[in-house]
Amino acid sequence: MAEINLFHYSPGTSPLHRLAPQLRVLVLIVYIAAVLARPIVSIMIFPAVLLMASISAGLKWKDYRRELRLFGVLGTIIFLSGAMGFFHQGPAAALLHGGVPAVAFLMVVWLGILFTALTDPDELYSVIRWLLGPIPGIPAGRIAARTGMTLVLIPLLLDTVHEIIEARKARGIELRRNPIVWMGSLVNPLMENLLLHMEEFSMALEARCFDENVVRRQIRLDTGQIPMAVLYLLPAILAILLPLLLPVLLPLLLQ
Numbered sequence: 001m002a003e004i005n006l007f008h009y010s011p012g013t014s015p016l017h018r019l020a021p022q023l024r025v026l027v028l029i030v031y032i033a034a035v036l037a038r039p040i041v042s043i044m045i046f047p048a049v050l051l052m053a054s055i056s057a058g059l060k061w062k063d064y065r066r067e068l069r070l071f072g073v074l075g076t077i078i079f080l081s082g083a084m085g086f087f088h089q090g091p092a093a094a095l096l097h098g099g100v101p102a103v104a105f106l107m108v109v110w111l112g113i114l115f116t117a118l119t120d121p122d123e124l125y126s127v128i129r130w131l132l133g134p135i136p137g138i139p140a141g142r143i144a145a146r147t148g149m150t151l152v153l154i155p156l157l158l159d160t161v162h163e164i165i166e167a168r169k170a171r172g173i174e175l176r177r178n179p180i181v182w183m184g185s186l187v188n189p190l191m192e193n194l195l196l197h198m199e200e201f202s203m204a205l206e207a208r209c210f211d212e213n214v215v216r217r218q219i220r221l222d223t224g225q226i227p228m229a230v231l232y233l234l235p236a237i238l239a240i241l242l243p244l245l246l247p248v249l250l251p252l253l254l255q
Contacts, residue, residue: 008155010117014057016232020222021123022130023229027236028115032108034236039104041239046107049235059117071109078102102118121148143209153201159188160193 011017016024029069036043061068083098125148132140168185 008117009120011120012058012118015228016053016057016114016118018225019118019228020225021119021127022221024115024119024223025124025127025131027204027229027232028111030233030236031111034239035104035107035111038239038243039100041242043103044106045235045239050107050110053114053232054110057114057118061115064113068109071106073107075102078105096117116151118152119151121151124148124151149201156197157194160190160197164189166191 019027031046035046079098079102081098083094083099086093088099125144127139128144128147132138132143164186170249
């Protein structure tokens with residue numbers, strides 16, 4: 001049975017894989033902030049950057065094509081909901097108000113896919129502890145443990161759904177058009193499998209005497225990789241600063 005690639009960690013030796021996990025988290029935060037703060041500028045700059053980063057990391061769109069259909073549907077819904085109120089102003093206005101948030105949403109999704117493909121859940125746990133540990137009053141271990149478990153459970157959920165869909169196809173249930181039968185044949189085994197997986201997951205943690213306050217891996221910031229991280233951050237910094245710099249630079253360029 002084919003495995004699902006979406007939101008799975010993919011080991012590798014690319015420059016992005018070798019980048020210190022703390023810097024990887026910083027790059028992700030800055031890029032998402034740039035997409036949310038400057039969506040129009042970001043969609044002009046980031047697609048090429050994300051394409052080059054994906055190629056460098058060994059990720060290919062075709063490997064995720066089947067699994068990204070859901071996000072394509074969500075992007076279409078975002079586009080239609082944003083464009084609906086501007087059709088009376090013309091196609092250009094509708095395309096702008098619908099297309100920009102839809103493309104921004106898809107870029108954030110791909111940033112998440114790229115980050116999870118590059119980051120081991122154990123690394124993410126250590127990074128969150130490293131970031132939140134010095135802040136008093138914040139349970140860094142608990143937040144880190146729950147974030148890491150979420151990163152593990154999302155692929156588990158997707159894998160379970162994929163297995164159920166393939167089993168339904170093998171039994172011909174996909175041909176039945178009754179929506180109640182269709183949903184029951186999906187939801188019932190999904191909940192049963194998830195509960196079994198959660199029980200196994202809980203027993204595995206207990207068997208290993210898991211303690212959210214125990215540091216499993218000590219990580220240190222590799223200062224030698226900071227110039228590389230700055231290089232990765234340049235497109236996001238440019239997207240944030242360009243609208244602020246244009247009013248100053250444009251008169252100088254037109255002189």
